[in-house]
Amino acid sequence: MSKQRLVVIGGDAGGMSAAAQARRLDEELEIVVLEQGRDTSYSACGIPYWIGGLVDSREDLVARTPAEHRERGLVVHTCTRATGIDLEAGRVTSHDGRTFDYDTLLVATGGRPTRPPIDGLDAPGVFGVHRLDDGDAIRAWIADLPAGAPAVVMGGGYIGLEMAEMLQTRGLDVTVVLADPLPMGLLDADMGERVCAAMREQGMTVHTDQAVREVLLDDAGTARGVRTDQGSYEARVVVLGLGMGPEARLAADAGLGIGVTGGIDVDATMRSRTHDNAFAAGDCVQTYHRLTGEPAHVALGTHANKQGRVAGSVIAGRPARFAGVLGTALTKVGGLEIGRTGLCTTQAEAAGFAFRHETIEATTRAGYYPGAEDLAVKLIAEEGSGRLLGAQVVGGAGAGKRIDVLATAIWAGMTADELAGSDISYAPPFSPTYDAVSVAARVVSRTERG
Incomplete structure (x- = not known):
């Protein structure tokens, strides 16, 4: 045969x-x-x-x-x-x-990559971020730009935020233009506002609720900016971060x-x-x-x-199955780490869940330990059963990977009460006595008990 x-x-x-x-x-x-x-x-x-x-x-x-x-x-x-x-x-x-x-x-x-029907999107100086050749092209283009040259990033998802930070690292003056009200659309608004504030504190210009209508070109046909219904923004390089x-x-x-x-x-x-x-x-x-x-x-x-x-x-003949997704994801912009998993409140509502949610403020380490930074944890739990449905984490260095504990709990079908009682590690360089994950779970379970 x-x-x-x-x-x-x-x-x-x-x-x-x-x-x-x-x-x-x-x-x-x-x-x-x-x-x-x-x-x-x-x-x-x-x-x-x-x-x-x-x-x-x-x-x-x-x-x-x-x-x-x-x-x-x-x-x-x-x-x-x-x-x-x-x-x-x-x-x-x-x-x-x-x-x-x-x-x-x-x-x-x-x-x-998402590419809306915008005039000028195929002009020199406009780049997607999809393949290694795209990276080569962007590196070569910005190598010739002077320090402080204007750059526009279209979109505020994971790639948009990461590219905004990296262009800023390369010395460019970065403007982020969003069609949405806030960056990171899979976060709830209260958490997205923290991300937007951090971007601005880092020196980025952020324009929200402004869809780009046109990429503006110079006499040679090269990108020189973008136009929205609210204004025009100069750019020597335009990077697309509009999703996939x-x-x-x-x-x-x-x-x-x-x-x-x-x-x-x-x-x-x-x-x-x-x-x-x-x-x-x-x-x-x-x-x-x-x-x-x-x-x-x-x-x-x-x-x-x-x-x-x-x-x-x-x-090859071996049984196997893919077990689905929670949409767990993690990124950063500057010193701010951003994680999410499961359903945000709008997704939970659209899926027909009755739910409760709470957001708590904490620190990444014991408050007295050097380097402790602020973080916020938001938990969403099903009303009645207390089953965890979603989580979001936004905070300083060390905050982000806490999302993996929350993703594991949601994957396993744990309730907020079970997570609150679970054996999560503690040492002053890594968390307060009660980690933010435990505190958030306890607050949600307490709310559930009324």
């Missing part, structure tokens, strides 16, 4: 984790990877820090090169863009006319089922719901929220790697 062949479209987190896992479990399986760029297994999340000079080189962001994957028995074709999938014939066509037959297909085409949607156009054109979020519709084994021999993983797929059971799309490398590992396991 001839060898079975797996063809993987996409050579980053979802695709390569699937390929690597399938190779570990099945040494006989032929695995062919098509990657449209020249890099594999790279950290897109690290691009802002490379631009800011905190990461030395492009190579530092590559976990495993194409050559290293080939040494492990994978056939990797870089600079090869898949342009068509024939699901009935089991064949993928690339941009240069080559064809690749498969027995099993894994689509891992990643995410697609699923890149599922290739799959949709082929006839793979697409979900309500625009991502490829897969079950918990990452198998397409419409075609048994097709799988998908990473930012191109639709997953589900662990608390609501509703379809969700969350573009994060953590999920992409987990989904790829599940798909690779199932393809």
Whole structure:
């Protein structure tokens, strides 16, 4: 019998984790990877820090090169863009006319940055932050700008905040322009206001409720600013941080089922719901929220790697399932750390939960210990049962990773009362006697008891 062949479209987190896992479990399986760029297994999340000079080189962001994957028995074709999938014939066509037959297909085409229909968005001096080549281009562009040159960041999500901080680190005068009322739209307003205040205290200009209508160009056609309905803002570089949607156009054109979020519709084994021999993983797929059971799309490398590992396991014959998402995420701007998990109050309300929420103020260390900084923890719990539904943390150094304790508690279905009574560590360099997590849980459980 001839060898079975797996063809993987996409050579980053979802695709390569699937390929690597399938190779570990099945040494006989032929695995062919098509990657449209020249890099594999790279950290897109690290691009802002490379631009800011905190990461030395492009190579530092590559976990495993194409050559290293080939040494492990994978056939990797870089600079090869898949342009068509024939699901009935089991064949993928690339941009240069080559064809690749498969027995099993894994689509891992990643995410697609949001690009609204704005005049001038394709002009020189306007950049997205998606691939390593984007990082190269931004680094080269800002290298020639003088200190204090104006920069505009469009958007206030994770990438927007990180790029604003890193451009400021590089000596540019940063303006952040948001269509939303506050940065970090997945935070509740009271927590988003803390983020906005910290950005301004750090010296950034923040314009909220102002959608960009046009990128302004100079006589040479190069970006020189942006225009909103409220005003125009000068820029020698414009960076897009408007979020990420699923890149599922290739799959949709082929006839793979697409979900309500625009991502490829897969079950918990990452198998397409419409075609048994097709799988998908990473930012191109639709997953589900662990608390609501509703379809969700969350573009994060953590999920992409987990989904790829599940798909690779199932393809190689080992049972595995992806357990959903809570939307846990963490970032920083300047000295402020920002974490969130589960549902914010607007999401909890939309999902039909009756809930209570409390926000407490605390410090990252014992108040008398040097370096103690302020932090706030917000907890959301279901009314009646006390089950934890969501959490947000905003504060100084050491605050952010507390979100992982809260995410674990929500994942496990704990109540606020159970979390308040749990054995959380204490030492003055790390927390007050009662950590902010415990205090917040106790306050919410007390409120629940009335």
